[in-house]
Amino acid sequence: MTDFIHLSDLDDVPDALRGAVVAIGNFDGFHRGHQHVMETLKTRAAERGVPAIVLTFEPHPRDVFAPEPFMFRLTDGDAKARLAEALGLDGIVIMKFDRDFSQIEAEDFVSRFLVNALAVSGVIVGSDFHFGRGRRGTPDFLKASGIAKGFAVETLELIGEGVDIISSSLIRSALGEGDIARANHLLGYRWFIDGVVIEGDRRGRELGYPTANLSTPPAFISLRAFMPYELC
Ligand SMILES: Cc1cc2nc3c(=O)[nH]c(=O)nc-3n(C[C@H](O)[C@H](O)[C@H](O)COP(=O)(O)O)c2cc1C
Numbered sequence: 085m086t087d088f089i090h091l092s093d094l095d096d097v098p099d100a101l102r103g104a105v106v107a108i109g110n111f112d113g114f115h116r117g118h119q120h121v122m123e124t125l126k127t128r129a130a131e132r133g134v135p136a137i138v139l140t141f142e143p144h145p146r147d148v149f150a151p152e153p154f155m156f157r158l159t160d161g162d163a164k165a166r167l168a169e170a171l172g173l174d175g176i177v178i179m180k181f182d183r184d185f186s187q188i189e190a191e192d193f194v195s196r197f198l199v200n201a202l203a204v205s206g207v208i209v210g211s212d213f214h215f216g217r218g219r220r221g222t223p224d225f226l227k228a229s230g231i232a233k234g235f236a237v238e239t240l241e242l243i244g245e246g247v248d249i250i251s252s253s254l255i256r257s258a259l260g261e262g263d264i265a266r267a268n269h270l271l272g273y274r275w276f277i278d279g280v281v282i283e284g285d286r287r288g289r290e291l292g293y294p295t296a297n298l299s300t301p302p303a304f305i306s307l308r309a310f311m312p313y314e315l316c
């Protein structure tokens with residue numbers, strides 16, 4: 085088994101990742117809908133005997149285009165990489181998303197990155213996936229590109245929970261309401277925040293249970309910042 089590979093661009097793709105089947109998206113949270121994409125990705129890659137990798141973007145495009153209202157994040161790039169490795173994928177590519185990158189046309193994204201850099205053998209996305217300047221690249225466009233350029237494209241139905249489609253915003257709403265159990269259920273694992281424990285105002289000792297002050301990037305602060313959470 086080869087080591088998990090983490091790339092931050094597609095300038096010089098190692099041979100070990102060329103020819104891969106690739107899942108593309110933001111994947112904030114690696115929730116159960118995303119995990120369905122990843123399981124399909126692993127199955128298709130194993131059938132072809134090629135690597136299974138995820139191609140994602142940081143920062144989140146919504147933070148680039150509409151920084152207000154504030155959107156707290158479920159997983160940063162490092163957490164996505166850890167989850168991808170834990171799910172048994174072969175690698176992750178975290179491309180820098182900025183205004184210049186967002187102007188790349190869907191056609192160019194396919195030819196520059198999917199075909200020339202990665203030589204993908206297959207692409208897996210959910211049925212709502214859009215990409216390229218102005219979000220013009222639709223799942224149908226991706227399928228047509230695959231036929232023209234010789235890679236397989238699979239678009240998956242979105243996984244639901246009751247009447248809701250599982251999405252990172254649904255999980256943010258659950259957390260915003262303090263419903264950790266529902267967030268955990270939708271995530272498929274126990275929600276976590278990464279941070280370094282720092283010295284605070286020493287008020288925790290008056291609360292009657294152990295507390296820790298976490299230094300956490302602003303995008304990871306919950307809407308209910310003063311809710312007690314169990315440490316794990
Ligand atoms: C090359 C490229 C250009 C993009 N340009 C835009 C854009 O102009 N406007 C926009 O809202 N999103 C843009 N996006 C972000 C996509 O709409 C989308 O968030 C991203 O492909 C991840 O898909 P997902 O949201 O289904 O996970 C772009 C994405 C890519 C890969």
Ligand SMILES: Nc1ncnc2c1ncn2[C@@H]1O[C@H](COP(=O)(O)OP(=O)(O)O)[C@@H](O)[C@H]1O
Nearest residue numbers: 109110111117209210212213242243250251252
């Ligand atoms: N509930 C779901 N079921 C199946 N695929 C999904 C689901 N939610 C998102 N996807 C797919 O996973 C990838 C990342 O989606 P993204 O837009 O980051 O998710 P979210 O809607 O949770 O913010 C995309 O290809 C998307 O189509």
